Amino acid sequence: MTETLDHATTSLHPTPAFEVAAAKYRPIFQRIAAGALDRELARELPFEQIGWLKDAGFGAARIPAELGGDGLGWEEFTELLIQLAAADSNIPQALRSHIALVEENLYHHGRSGDRSNWLQRFASGELAGNAWTEPGAGGTATVLSESGGKLVLNGRKFYTTGTIFADWIDVTAKRPDGSDVSVIISTKTAGVETYDDWDGFGQRLTGSGTTVFTDAEVDPANVSAFADRFPYQTALYQHILLVALAGIAQAVTTDAATNVRERKRVFGHGNAPLVRHDAQILQVVGGISAKAYAARATTLSVARSLDRVFASRQEGADAEKAANIAVELESGQAQIVLSTLVPQAAGELFNTLGASSTSTGKSLDRHWRNARTVATHNPFIYKSRIVGDWEVNATEPPFVWTIGEANADAARQPHSPAAPSAAV
Known part of the structure; x- marks a missing residue:
């Protein structure tokens, strides 16, 4: 995968901050790629x-440089x-x-409070995971309550x-009165x-297991x-x-090009003495490359929409609402296309x-398995309906939704809002 990383195109107008960050992180990406198959x-x-x-x-x-981060915008970070x-x-x-x-802390920092303590924690290297999804009816059965004069968390989360x-850990929970809360708790x-x-069967190394709070x-x-x-x-x-x-699409392109370039075996009814010169095989690789280009360009377009919505928080309620609708719809449109295109x-x-x-030692099937697994999140068939409802009826997209075991009330009111699960 070295060639992919060496030849990856960067932002159209990279900033000095991006150049510094890219020089710092790309060698690490190379090291990560080198062991990916073995892992x-x-x-x-x-x-x-x-x-x-x-x-x-x-x-x-x-995170801004003055708080210890790289200060990248969304398009740069996405690259x-x-x-x-x-x-x-x-x-x-x-x-x-x-x-x-x-992003939660960046959004609120200086707007509704001082979040520098969390931003500095993250700048020092601390990382967060999540605990949102669970099988409970209505989406959230994890409870934050008082016991012995202390707040305690009890529940079981999947994904x-x-x-x-x-x-x-960023946790969603309910108080005994039914109100939805966000809780941040140390893994220790x-x-x-x-x-x-x-x-x-895919994305097997994301650490997407179960977390229990007792x-x-x-x-x-x-x-x-x-x-x-x-x-x-x-x-x-x-x-x-x-x-x-x-x-994944870029990794597929790299693996296809590398394996075709190095392949010695040929079919007698092929088109060239070497596979790397076979016009039909080159056509297939070119089609894969084009799909990878489209996937990257589409994702960077959503990143620019994220930059716009982040900036809109300073531009008034109407501008912010419009930007939020736009990024929600655009991310959905991109999901609809890429969930089919990349697999x-x-x-x-x-x-x-x-x-x-098909050799298990090559594990080339992992690309399809990974892409198809990613495509199952937040089902894109629903996003198609939501985008269509906007185009036809100007119906605003939902920003909060749930997943969990259905109950009688949920079955009668399938779109009632609650704390989201989002299969994170």
């Missing part, structure tokens, strides 16, 4: 690799994230909730992506246990109303999945190499 084959979680990024400050890429995803698509997804919690690598707190029990004590200062979360969080969570898809590109890889492409 896949051994099902070895990338603790060491995430540690390299953590030590280099990658988790603070969006780097796609390159990281091309090296190992598991890792950006494992960092997904950390990136969102950084707690990245938490096994993290220092902090007594009563917090995380398990590596994710058994999906009378885990919570600092009251780390509790806030869920309704106060930054408004474009759903689009941002989706954006990181777009990043993963764009990176298709990953499947076409097998048309270039014959039966040898």
